[in-house]
Amino acid sequence: MHVPPLTNLTAADPKIAELIQQEAERQHDKLRMIASENYVSPAVLEATGSVLTNKYSEGYARKRYYEGQQLIDPIEELTIDRAKSLFGVEHANVQPYSGSPANLAVYMAFARPGDTILGLGLPMGGHLTHGWKVSATGAWFNAVHYSVRKEDGLIDFDEVRDLAREHRPKIIFCGGTAIPRTIDFPRFAEIAKEVGSVLVADIAHIAGLVAGGAHPSPVGYADVITTTTHKTLRGPRGAMILSTGEHAKAIDKAVFPGLQGGPHNHTTAAIAVALREAAEPSFRDYAAQIVKNSRALAAALVDKGFDLVTGGSDNHLLLIDLTSKGIGGKPAAQALDRAGIELNFNTVPYDTRKPFDPSGLRLGTAGITTRGLTEEHMPQVAAWFSDSVDALVKDDEPAQSRIAGEVSDLLANFPMPGWSRV
Structure with a gap:
């Protein structure tokens, strides 16, 4: 049976309830090894399916455009505090709907259409939103891409430096979707500093490993960090943007009103639960x-x-x-x-x-x-x-x-x- 039970759903819409039950059984019986997937806890499931989905909360805590935020504001503030504590950052925005909008917010905060950005090419293990041609980021910005070496599949930092010096990008992205090795944040930071670029670490895949101490952290090297909250972090389908205090205002303005309306409060609460779970000593054992x-x-x-x-x-x-x-x-x-x-x-x-x-x-x-x-x-x-x-x-x-x-x-x-x- 589903935990929590689907009693009301089964009564109201048995077809959907049965499909969910079948999907749960499928997930139970298979080795689920898609690198971007995981299992969330029943506590995360309960928060995601709570009455918080009823509430609209456009704006930020204490600065909303709708009334009735007496309990929503503390939930978002608690989520922010937990994100800042877990990752050791000065600022956290927990409102992005998913990883791609989080990355789009970074563009809106630090670049303008036509500006040059530098990222790992999609066929080399990068992400669509790092400027790949079929993405809006590739259509709106002058995207330049670095590669991995043919002989060992590792990032070619000589190429990264050469491209950065030649093109002087506004933003440099590190991280991606198919990188099986440790990301060398210090080397990226050195290059970004040399050419005056904003370094963005996209840690969507490894956020749980970073939180659990099983991968080096980009904090102190990257100006901005974007991440989803599922994958290795084992939370709901959402995202966060972490940054230094210097960039807090630009990030927040880009997320709202730049790209989004009201945040998904049920997701925010579930992120808070996942962050609390990730702060437990057992999560470090899990990451290892x-x-x-x-x-x-x-x-x-x-x-x-x-x-x-x-x-x-x-x-x-x-x-x-x-x-x-x-x-x-x-x-x-x-x-x-x-x-x-x-x-x-x-x-x-x-x-x-x-x-x-x-x-x-x-x-x-x-x-x-x-x-x-x-x-x-x-x-x-x-x-x-x-x-x-x-x-x-x-x-x-x-x-x-x-x-x-x-x-x-x-x-x-x-x-x-x-x-x-x-």
């Missing part, structure tokens, strides 16, 4: 275990003959290049899903295949770590992974069903937050 699992899985996959971009992982994320296997990432991802292993196909650096049928797979260990799996389980995960890919090559569909059953049997021993069979 994510990295242990990722490294153990990387080693096991290499032993099975898979090629990993950069050769391994320092965080929650692994990027696999299937070129040597002679198959594409999309059919492999679909086969693995049928085998009970959920991940996504992904472009790899210098990919020769098309973006919608690339050579790579992206996976992460945050979700399975929440379920309680440890490094001792990673060889088995790698074995299932390898068997599923082999079955795809051999067109052995019964093998996918067998693997899915074995995955489900294992996960029956590891409770899922938010759902139980009884």
Whole structure:
């Protein structure tokens, strides 16, 4: 059953209730390894589904455009205080609806259409909102992109420095969506300072690792930090912008009234809950275990003959290049899903295949770590992974069903937050 129960929803709309129950069961029975996903606690679920969704609160605490904010203001202020304390920053805006609007707010605060920005190219592991051509950020700004080296998949800092000196960007983004290694914030800060750029660290994927001490923090190096609140931070689908006090006014003005109206108060409260959970000592153990699992899985996959971009992982994320296997990432991802292993196909650096049928797979260990799996389980995960890919090559569909059953049997021993069979 769903936790909290869906009693009223079941009575009011049984079709939607049943689909949610089926989705919960699916999440329970599969190795959920999409690097941007996780499981939230029942407390986060309850806050997200609370009566706070009824309230409109345009503006900021103590400066609203609507009455009835006597309890909303303390909730937002508490969320801000927890964000500032957890990450050690001077200012936090907890209103952005998601990561992309958070990044758009940064542009609005520090640049104007046509200004130059510098970010990691999307095919190299960057994000759409770091100026990629199909994004509004690529259409509205003069976007220049740095790369990773072909020989090792690591960021080419010589290129970053050369491009920064040549183009003098208003903003430099570091971070991305498919970076399996530690981000060198000090080196980025050195380059940004040299050319007078605002350094923005997009830590959406690693925020939980930063909070838990399993990845170096950008605080003290980046002028502005953007992050989602799900992924490794294990909160609701939302976002935050963290900054020095110097940039607080510009950030707040860009979020509201620049880009958004009223914040989603139910999400704000759920972020507060997640931040409180992330401040507990047990969360540091969780963050460390994510990295242990990722490294153990990387080693096991290499032993099975898979090629990993950069050769391994320092965080929650692994990027696999299937070129040597002679198959594409999309059919492999679909086969693995049928085998009970959920991940996504992904472009790899210098990919020769098309973006919608690339050579790579992206996976992460945050979700399975929440379920309680440890490094001792990673060889088995790698074995299932390898068997599923082999079955795809051999067109052995019964093998996918067998693997899915074995995955489900294992996960029956590891409770899922938010759902139980009884």
